[in-house]
Every structure is written in C-alpha cells, then in structure tokens.
Amino acid sequence: MTISFLLLAAITITGTAAAMSLKNAVHCILALTLGMVGLAALYLQLGAEFVGLTQILVYVGAVAILAVFAIMMTRSRTSETAAGSDPSRFSGLVTALLLFTVLAVAICTGISSQTLGGTPPEATVHAVGVALMQRFILPLEIIGVLLTAALIGAGMLAIEEKGEGR
Amino acid sequence: MNPLSAYLLLSAMLFSLGLAGALTRRNAILVLIGIELMLNSANLNFIAFWRYSPHPEALTGVMFVIFSIGIAAAEAAVGLSIIVAVYRHFRTTDLDKINYLKG
Incomplete structure (x- = not known):
C-alpha cells in the first residue's frame, strides 16, 4: 500500500461520500465528478490506462452533464427536505453499515497475505x-x-x- | 495487508456508500447516482483482480469493465429520461411523493 494509493482512495471516498450526503443536488453531482476522477486515477495506477481514460470520458464528461441537465429540467435542486429521525433513512444507513462490515470481514479473513503480482501487466x-x-x-x-x-x-x-x- | 485487499476494501466502502445513498436519498436522480456508484465499485473489483491475477495478458477484466461502463452509460441515459417523464406526470422527483402503488 503506497502513499499514492492512500491519497487517491481518500479523494475517491471523500468525493463519493459528499455526493451521497450533500443537500443541494448540483453540489452532489460536482462531488461525484471528484470521486470519479479519483477512481479513474486508481485505474491508471493499476495499469488499465484505456479504462481510466474511458472512465473520465464517460462519467466526468457524459453522465455528470446528463445528471445536471436532468436536475435542471426537473427543477429538483432544492426539493430535498431534511428529515431528522426518519425510520426508513435510519434503516437504510444501518443496512449499508452492516453490509460493509460483512464485506470487510470477508476480505480481511478470506485472502491470504502472500505477495502477488510483481510486475504490472x-x-x-x-x-x-x-x-x-x-x-x-x-x-x-x-x-x-x-x-x-x-x-x-x-x-x-x-x-x-x-x-x-x- | 496486501494491495489486493486494500483495493477490495476501498471497493466495498464505495459499494456501501452507494447503497446508503440509494436507500436514504429521496431525489430520484441521486438514487440513480447511488446505483452508478455501486456499478463503479464492481468495476474497481474487476480491475484489481485482473491486475493481480496470474494471467493478466488475457485482458478479460479490462474487457468486462469496458462493456460494463457501456451498459452503465445506457442505463443512466434511460433512467434519467424516465425520471424526466415521471416529473412531467407528477411534477416532482421526490420518491416519497410518488406513491400511487402504495398499498
């Protein structure tokens, strides 16, 4: 695990977490583009240059613009209302947290710690x-x-x- | 921790973030964005497994991700146009107010 991986992972997680938690929908899309750029950089780091460039082209270039246009056409920029103790929101968060716990335990215990893949393909x-x-x-x-x-x-x-x- | 587990953990975190967004947001466009995030985390898994596989020269992981990005783009286009059509009918994209099928 290198410094560059930690940095790119932090950028990706920050961008996507902001995209899923901000109130203003346009801000969410802008944060999503940040997360997608981080993900594309991770693809480049893994040696898949064509996939990384395609990711920037499709997600930062096309899907984000499409979503912004959809927000503009539906005027849903400020329609989201803050809800404090909504039970369905709480259960959604608990479901996601439980899923992450299960996946993390499976990843940490299921993969042997032998070193793999010396040279990048x-x-x-x-x-x-x-x-x-x-x-x-x-x-x-x-x-x-x-x-x-x-x-x-x-x-x-x-x-x-x-x-x-x- | 070897590098593969680090990438898998990052991907699991991205998937959980997307799932949390898809389950808790009320704006239909942001729910669609959450689903896109979940698709992207699966793509990251494909690339990580391809990079650390014994036979990366077969390029199967890269090809799967390229086709997956194509299908995700088609899904986003159709999903957003469905949301525009729903907005035209209901005058809102708040999923809590689109409840005609609620029992």
Whole structure:
C-alpha cells in the first residue's frame, strides 16, 4: 500500500461520500465528478490506462452533464427536505453499515497475505484495440446495438407528447 | 495487508456508500447516482483482480469493465429520461411523493 494509493482512495471516498450526503443536488453531482476522477486515477495506477481514460470520458464528461441537465429540467435542486429521525433513512444507513462490515470481514479473513503480482501487466490501448477487434468482436457489436436502442429509447421517453399540457 | 485487499476494501466502502445513498436519498436522480456508484465499485473489483491475477495478458477484466461502463452509460441515459417523464406526470422527483402503488 503506497502513499499514492492512500491519497487517491481518500479523494475517491471523500468525493463519493459528499455526493451521497450533500443537500443541494448540483453540489452532489460536482462531488461525484471528484470521486470519479479519483477512481479513474486508481485505474491508471493499476495499469488499465484505456479504462481510466474511458472512465473520465464517460462519467466526468457524459453522465455528470446528463445528471445536471436532468436536475435542471426537473427543477429538483432544492426539493430535498431534511428529515431528522426518519425510520426508513435510519434503516437504510444501518443496512449499508452492516453490509460493509460483512464485506470487510470477508476480505480481511478470506485472502491470504502472500505477495502477488510483481510486475504490472501490459494493457496498452493497442492491445485493448486488438482484443476488441478479434476475440471480443461479438460483445462489441451487441453493445453497439444496445447503445443505439438506449439512445432511441431515451429520446422517445423524454420527448414531450402531443396534447400534454404543461 | 496486501494491495489486493486494500483495493477490495476501498471497493466495498464505495459499494456501501452507494447503497446508503440509494436507500436514504429521496431525489430520484441521486438514487440513480447511488446505483452508478455501486456499478463503479464492481468495476474497481474487476480491475484489481485482473491486475493481480496470474494471467493478466488475457485482458478479460479490462474487457468486462469496458462493456460494463457501456451498459452503465445506457442505463443512466434511460433512467434519467424516465425520471424526466415521471416529473412531467407528477411534477416532482421526490420518491416519497410518488406513491400511487402504495398499498
């Protein structure tokens, strides 16, 4: 565990925790972009450069902007009301905490402490492109069809119907 | 603690944060963001296991994450447009007020 990992993990956790706890929805999205940049840097540190760059492109570039536009269109910026002792919120927090405890215990006891993976593997953009065009060509085509269907479906859902009064 | 467990612990923490957000937030857009966080923590697990696997040259972990990011992007687009459509009908995105199916 190196200093850079601890720093990036702290950035990621801070960003995502702020994204899930701030009141203003736009601030939440901005904090989410910070967490996603930290996650992309972790991918780069692990040697997966194409995935790290894709993460920045998709999450910081596309999903965050999409969410901000959705907030703008629904005017839900200040709709969240603070609730002190809501039982459903409390049980949600307890569920997440219990899940983290179970996962942490399983990780700490289940993995042997032997040293693994000395040299970082090579996953250059070139190697990823060759693999995408040879071994993974069918999933690539299917994901293209899925994205086209999602594009058309999202447009159809969000478009305003005729005769629907505002 | 070896580096793999550190990454897995970070991923578990991200998943728990996303789950807490999805269960406690009332704004539908932020619930969707929480689900995205849970997907991202699974992606971090894939990359960490790929990095410390005995055969990383097969690139399976990287490929799984690339396709997973594509599917997450499609899910976010469709989910946000559904939220816009729901807002047009109910005039709110507060999930506590959208309770027509409540028994």
